[in-house]
Amino acid sequence: MNMGKKTREEQSCDFEREGWKFERRLMLELIDSSQNLVESSLSSYKTGMMQDLEQVSEILDKMVSGVGEVADAADTLLSAVTAQKGHLDSIAAGQTSIDKNSQSGVEAMEEFSLSIENLGELSLLLKAMIADNHDIAEQLHLLSINGSIEAARAGTVVGAPFKVVAQEISNLSTKAGEIISQQEDSVNHIGEVIESLTSGNKEIVDRIKSNGATIAEAAASIQNINNEMGQIASGAEELSAISHQFSAAISQMQQAVERLQENANKFFLSLQNEFDFNKTVTSIFTKLITRPEETTNMEEMAKWIIDTIYNHFLDEQGNHTLALARLFVSLPEEKLDSTAAQATKNKQSASGRYLCLMATKGSEEAWNERARSVHHKAIPLPRSQQELEIMPMLAEMFRNMKVNYQRIISPVINDDLSAASLTDGYMLVEETVGSRFIPAQDDFIKPYGIASELGYGGILPSGAIFTCFLFSKSPISHHMADGLRLLSSAIQQALLPFDLKGLYWEEHGVVPELVTTAAVTEAIG
Structure with missing residues (x-):
């Protein structure tokens, strides 16, 4: 038996041993490959998402800035309109006062005109009385003439008193005529003045009324402008409020994005921790089985x-x-x-x-x-x-x-x-x-x-x-x-x-x- 040659059983064990080593090496390589893939994917996803969130955050920053400018402009407009409305209110109040004074002036002139008319009537009465006085003076003159005639008839002795009386009556008649003529001239002058005053007063009253009507029209126009300014002020106020609300909403969106970024960071951190932990666990077990x-x-x-x-x-x-x-x-x-x-x-x-x-x-x-x-x-x-x-x-x-x-x-x-x-x-x-x-x-x-x-x-x-x-x-x-x-x-x-x-x-x-x-x-x- 060749001691250097392995039996079939030994070769089988060798194959099984080598196969087990290969499977273990393959498993470790697959684990490393999957970990690298997960780590790469996680890093790529995190980078892309964070870039998107940063872009959204930049857009929101620009929107907040723009809305802030609109809100500032609306506030400026509201302030200007409010100031103008205040000036118009003052002008309207002054116009109302002028209108009231004009009306009072018209009423006073009308009363003055009425008084002048009364004076005109009185001057007519004076003229009538002066005409009567003329008649009386003429009668006195006739009476003095008659007295002189009768005195002449009576003779020098008897007619002398009558002659004196007749002379005095004649003198009185002459003086009365002179006085009456002077009064007539004065009354005529007064009548002319009253007539002139009446004509001038009527013209003044007409002008005051015309000015009053013009002032009233101006007051109405000012009131209309005031009302329109009030509507503009109300619109500016609503615009300002809406701008502030919109700005607040965008600020809330910005805060939400910041929270989203924070949560995304926490999420990625947790994923990273999870990945690191799984990597640690895999590394520990891989080490322990070897x-x-x-x-x-x-x-x-x-x-x-x-x-x-x-x-x-x-x-x-x-x-x-x-x-x-x-x-x-x-x-x-x-x-x-x-x-x-x-x-x-x-x-x-x-x-x-x-x-x-x-x-x-x-x-x-x-x-x-x-x-x-x-x-x-x-x-x-x-x-x-x-x-x-x-x-x-x-x-x-x-x-x-x-x-x-x-x-x-x-x-x-x-x-x-x-x-x-x-x-x-x-x-x-x-x-x-x-x-x-x-x-x-x-x-x-x-x-x-x-x-x-x-x-x-x-x-x-x-x-x-x-x-x-x-x-x-x-x-x-x-x-x-x-x-x-x-x-x-x-x-x-x-x-x-x-x-x-x-x-x-x-x-x-x-x-x-x-x-x-x-x-x-x-x-x-």
Whole structure:
């Protein structure tokens, strides 16, 4: 038999092995390709949408500026129209006053005209009286002539008194005639003046009435202009109000666009965070399924698992977001190494089992070596669930794992390596500050800025329980915790070969040959 030639079975195994490697490489390439495509599409979509929103924002800015100018113009027009309307109101008030004064003047002139007419009538009466006086003066003159004749007839002696009387009557008649002539001249002059006044007053009254009519027409025109200016002012006021309303509406639209931009940024940020998170999850799981073949015990594997998880939780600047990551396994006292056993001398477990620290990684140097842990190298598990409540974080973790506590402290060999051997639950404290499940508030949570705590766990073939606790400085949501649930399966698959062989600690020595999952499956039948 040629020892250098492989059998058909060996060749078949080689083909299967190479095929599995090819499928895994193809899957990783497809994952990388899809991630790159999603990242490129997301970036392109974000750039295009943000450009559109910026254009809309610029248009709205121009509209706001234009409407602002219209509103300013409307306000200016309203102010000017209001001022003009005020001037017209003053002119209308003055015109009304003039109209009233004109009317009063017409009435006064009419009264004056009436008085003049009365004077004219009186002058006519005076003329009649003067005519009567003329008659009386003529009669006196005749009487004086008759007296002179009679005196002549009477003789010188007897007629002398009559002659004297006749002479005096003649003198009186002459003087009366002169006075009456003067009065007649005066009355005639007064009549002429009254006639002139009557004619002039009538002309003045006619002019005042004409001016009054003109003033009334002007007042009506001013009132019409005032009314029209009022309508213009009302229109300008409505225009100003509409402009301000439109400006306010555009401002609201602008605010809405700004909110849309903000929400779009939040949306893209959430998508980016989701993408980054999915990328982190994929990277973690890809790393965990390519675990190192040279690992010989569970402690080494646990260190590698915790280092892998810790180094994959990074922010945009590449800083670690986990303050502390730890992996524990429940073991009986006889399975402890010297480091864990030393920690149990002063705190014996009533149940005989301990939750042992297998690996630790954190931001403090002392958190990177399990031997330097002060309180958690080996946590004694009490005999009952009720006693466990004094350790609230562990009690809540086991409750969320939905596993009976007695199953933890009194395990049976788990011969089912399917998904049923895992627990679906996980422990998530989204806000650790003030949480009753994490008592170390002042010593750990607050000083190190711990935002959230996340715990996963599962069952190993020996019946041991493993738990992984992650303390994050960045908030962790239930959605993110759901995305990491496969950590339980990945950790179980990485630890179970060593659990089956009982190879827990580095000090237990090196395994002669690599323990594989296939070997575990074959060993447990």
